[in-house]
Amino acid sequence: MEAKDRKDRREFLKATAGATALTVTSGLGLPARAQQKTLVFNDSGGASAEAGKLAYGDPFKAETGVEVKITAPAVVSKLKAMVQAKSVEWDVAELVSQEHRLAIREGLIQKLDKGIVNTAGLVPGSFDDYSVVFAYYSTAMGYNREKFADDAKRPKSWAEFWDVQKFPGRRALRNHPVDNLEFALQADGVPKDKIYPIDLDRAFKSLDRIKKHVAVWWKDGAQPAQMLLDGEVDFTSGWHGRFYALAQKGEKRIGCEWTGGMVKASWAGVPVGAPNPAEAMKFIAMMIRPQNSAKYAEGISYISGEPKAFDLLPAQTKEWVVTNPAVMSRMVVANEDWWLDNLATAQQRWNDWIAV
Amino acid sequence: MSASTRSSRGLASPWLALPAVAFLLVLFVLPIGSFLVGSVLDPDFTLRNFQRLEASRAFWIVLQNTIRISVTVTLVCFLVGYPMALRIATLRPAIAAAILLVVVLSVWISLLVRNYAWMVLLGREGIVSSALVALGYAAERRSLLYNEFSVVLAMTHVLLPFMVIPVVAALRAIDPALVRAGASLGAGAGTVVRRVVFPLSLPGVATGTVLVFVLALGFYVTPAVLGGRGQMMLAMMMESEVNEQLAWGYAGAHAAVLLVVTLLIFTAYNRRFGVDRLWGGHGK
Structure with a gap:
């Protein structure tokens, strides 16, 4: 029809x-x-x-x-x-x-x-x-389906992504405060409707926990999907259209977890x-x-x-x-006003944090 | 030099230099100048951008990364490029031209492609890691990416031609009679290279090292794609300030500090090795 x-x-x-x-x-x-x-x-x-x-x-x-x-x-x-x-x-x-x-x-x-x-x-x-x-569009969690034949073994929320004991595997996140601070707060137990205004101290404290377990900090939008296909990482944040574009072409290995992703x-x-x-x-x-x-x-x-x-x-x-x-009901809608007012501060703090 | 050649040079040179001067002025001095001036205007004179920079811990770490990586890449390019240039310069012209072509050819391939190629080779399931496991050198496959090694390797790959080509040119300019004279006076091959060839090729080495170092300072894609947290370089930082935060004045302050640091390093290098004398003396 x-x-x-x-x-x-x-x-x-x-x-x-x-x-x-x-x-x-x-x-x-x-x-x-x-x-x-x-x-x-x-x-x-x-x-x-x-x-x-x-x-x-x-x-x-x-x-x-x-x-x-x-x-x-x-x-x-x-x-x-x-x-x-x-x-x-x-x-x-x-x-x-x-x-x-x-x-x-x-x-x-x-x-x-x-x-x-x-x-x-x-x-x-x-x-x-x-x-x-x-x-x-969104930033969601992509994962390699082949590595997680048993679906229970893959993280299904950002709290689980942060849990390196229970969910071993190589991880990647974006090298940028955008697409990270909201995930860090969720990982620290902040409910979805209480994320904004973002508590920067709390977000960076949460990021401290995951910092040394992140194998790759991606910079280029093509990286997440590529790294999943190359077996370089097992799960990563990424722009979901890149995962979709591959799925459309018949690529079966990439999965996308929406929970807690950013719209x-x-x-x-x-x-x-x-x-x-x-x-x-x-x-x-x-x-x-x-x-x-x-x-x-x-x-x-x-x-x-x-x-x-x-x-x-x-x-x-x-x-x-x-x-x-x-899909939408499982995600967080980005607050553009907060980011407009705080991007410069967050970016500065991110640069200080990531370089050390 | 005779009086007549000097006067003819004196007449011709200002006009010959005009296109180059105009080109540099319009496409280099003006844009960089206005960018740098922007770092102290907002809209009136202010040092705020520089004060912010001084207080930024990240900036100093990233500046260190930038200089450390650039120095390493320059050294590696010299160590790999000099023997290569020596061999090319002594080959028969046809073969030398073919090898030089291969060296130059890599410059024609997109930087991004060359960087992604290393990702394929050095990745966790890439050929290098698999080979190490198969040969028993490693117990399990591991990624060789996202560290200083992968960044230096890929940058050397990109910048090597800028070392090899000027060194080959300098080596070719050496009078073969001097090499033969050294040999006939009893010097072995090693001594001839060390005491005759190398000193005479220094202008090419100076050109190569300065080119490679300056180009390395501005690298963006390679450290961004192949580096980890410890390989963040200044261009990456400035990109986010210019493109996302529209903080051009602040980015301009970064550029100003980098320019000053580069000039300081160059001056020190010049004092030590007398680069301008080498260039000036290269009259052949």
Whole structure:
């Protein structure tokens, strides 16, 4: 049923693409430059960019005739430099988690045209005046299924991840305060709803316990999945889309434990001074449209706050999407406000702690 | 040097240097200058960034790591690269060119690929660990990654060409008659290398060590991907300040300290080995 729907949609897209091609060819008499408009969408690259091309880039071209160029990586510093230099290359920018608050605070993105970007159907918290969430993602615990044929032997919470006696094995964590402090508090017995505001002293004390048992502190998003496959570590934190992307390709060895994982959000906004703001608004409107958002999720398992998008997903992908209530209820939603105010302090403290 | 060549050089050199000067000014001095100036402006003059730096324990540890790793890599590059260059310089030109090509070829491969290759080789289930177990040198498979060894090894792999190429060039510039003269006066091969070849190749060694050391100071990917907690280097720290915290002034302060430390090390090195004299004297 769902497969059929998708097929119909593909046929429809092909037809619209054909129609657009016709209009474009019939307009060949016009100066070529008028048709060469290109919209630049800057995202995290890699698997995200592949999913973004299929879900947003190609359909947008089919609908509007505007070419979409996807660039990477999504770093707020480059956005700031471009806005300051009044030479902005991006029309639509991905802003990861607390960075989107930072971008708003620093005046780097403009207000959305709500006449074009309809946020009425979105779940609360997945939009504001400046941006919308197009990709809820998470940091969860990945593990090597082969090593844990007996499921009872693998840690199923961060408290168990911290318990090196009961759950021996090589561990990895991220070399960053983000994606760690909340896990450390859970490991120390803090209930999920009492995590924020984070008690830094308590979090670092908890981290002290695990510090020398962590074999690898990962820095690059590709590392966790790679280390699991190489047998370098037995369990690790990681961005779950990387695990999903491998599972989609038939890799059976990687498992994902959601319990206590961090739900986070990637936002889309239009930079101040973007070259094509009108098209950018249309592009963002499309990113949260159910069909496109669902298509994106099929590629990378990250989804918008549009409930109808979730309904369109194949059953197999639903299991990997954090807006799935069965997944979400086991996780912690990252508090972007806390991180906005405390990132610098936490980072400094982390650097001091990790280097010693 | 005759008067005529000196005057023709005097006329030509300012104009010949112009593109290079313009290039350095626009792409090097201006951006670095504004970055460094930013470390003391916010928006008025302030030393806050430097005070924060002084109080940061992590900064001093990471600075030590950076210098220690860079010095080690430079030494290893010299110890491995010099004999290699000596051999290349004495081979027949065709074979030497082929070997040099292999050395240079590795520079064409993406840094990330070269680093991930070491992860495959040195990992817990990698070929090295498996071989050690199979040959009975180790009781169980263990990872050789995420320590100083893996970082120094991978950085040496990346930086070795920057040592080998200038040393080969310097060795080739040595007049073979001097080597023959040394031999004919009764010196053995070892003595000729030690007392004739090596001193004459010092300009190349100086170039190589300075290149390798300076490039090593700025390494980011290799320590991030192959290092452990003890191998955190300055570029990693600055990356998080620039990209995530937008604390450019603070990152600029890091850069300023690194620049000063580098210049101090270079000055000391120059005093000891007279690098500028070597370069100046390399007129062949």
